[in-house]
Amino acid sequence: MNTKAILEVKDLHAWFGNTEAVKGVSLSAAYNAVTAIIGPSGCGKSTFIRCLNRLHEELPGAYATGHVLIENIDIYDKKVDPVSIRRKVGMVFQKPNPFPSLSIFDNVVAGLKLAGVKRQSTLKEIAEQSLLSAALWSEVKDKLHAPGTSLSGGQQQRLCIARALAVEPTVLLMDEPTSALDPISTAKIEELMTELRKKVTIVIVTHNMQQAARISDQTAFFLSGELIEFGETSQVFTAPQKEQTERYITGRFG
Template sequence: MESAAIIDPPMITPVSLPQQQVTSDSGSADVAPERPHAFAVERLSIFYGEKKAIEDVTLTIPSKMITAIIGPSGCGKSTLLRSLNRMHELVPNTRIEGKVLFAGKDIYAPEVDPVVIRRRIGMVFQKSNPFPTMSIAENVLVGLKLNGVRDRAFLRERLEQSLRMAALWDEVKDDLHKPGISLSGGQQQRLCIARAVAVEPEVLLMDEPASALDPIATAKIEELIHELSSNYTVVIVTHNMQQAGRCSDYTAFLYLGRLIEFASTTKIFTNPSERQTEDYITGRFG
């Protein structure tokens, strides 16, 4: 762990150094470079047709930590998140400029297959979306089965392990054959998390994972996110600032497609460098 922290950054930082310069004026100088990066986003712009959704964003997302992306509706935070595993490409007529380096490699390089990227970078969505025709067990294991895993003992073991990781095992262990959609909203969302972690991705992207849930279910999800971060790099989009404050290590503030500020969550919430960040945090707009 420690040695990786020393070895990893130099491989990436030389590339991203010039751009770091650009954003350092906007106050992201304190992004801990001593941590290994999961992602290095370099001068990324994303277009939907003519519309520019993301404009010239540069940031590095630390490994095995929780990074929150906040900002008002329509600021491009979901797009930025989805660009990290190329999910935004499902919308026709998208175009990107710039780079997204994952473990040092550009995921938009022409030889890269997005299917492979998405197997390594899992995603949890705003609304829980278990497959309605599948049981709880089938939902969790569908990703492994897609990968051709047939070993029953292994599947069985991974089923329990994934459900435990999603803090759902105790609640469903006797009902594994029941349909996934027979669960409550919060349980369904945890089922989706179990489904995402079952394929052992390196990163979990979460797009407002608790926004459709009641406070108790939300608290459970937040606790879960915290636990997951010991094994996974987690990037979470939220419009709930308290949530970002509670459960993230780093926070990126996006406004109108631009990265306004990226720093440790403590700094963003107590001593932001940018006026706009402060205005948003204190609720003056958005």
């Protein structure tokens, strides 16, 4: 495993109008590492990862300051186009959100097709590859032209993962990707992540601490917009350095 940092966050602040939701967070992630972000609701963890592909600023009144380096390029540099950043940093959302009225196939290749890739053979090849990587191919290969919304919730979420993978991102952000799914679909996605990490660097927000413990290499604990503790997952869960972390992971919080 390459240990060089692919993702480096330095002093990141995120705002909604006058409210500061993320208050100066710095952390870094190595190539192909899985980083889990945990913390109570409203602690700024979703806002934090939405800053990593500059999606946060798309909300009215929202903006962010600081530096986020991805492969040594500061995505908050004035010369950088946020649209180009989002091709390198894919995202999977809390609720499965396939594009309505698009087929399974068109959902997967939407990013490429709308970016101007026209060759059917290329699109077919990438669709198959992405669906294989998202562990969905065998379930949908005979109905690629059925609507994406006809799949079950867990399948829709894997479809969204395939869609994100199709543009070949280097970093994959996952914002509570399993919180709307049943335990079996959750297990499938967790299993899938252990495969995905070979190709992409994953940052995952989760409410489920067992999930964080199972799948991540390093864990960041957020509280009220601040990064309280950041370290190896095993260390954060077995020997937390901060009292707040310990209280949260043992369920004695609040």
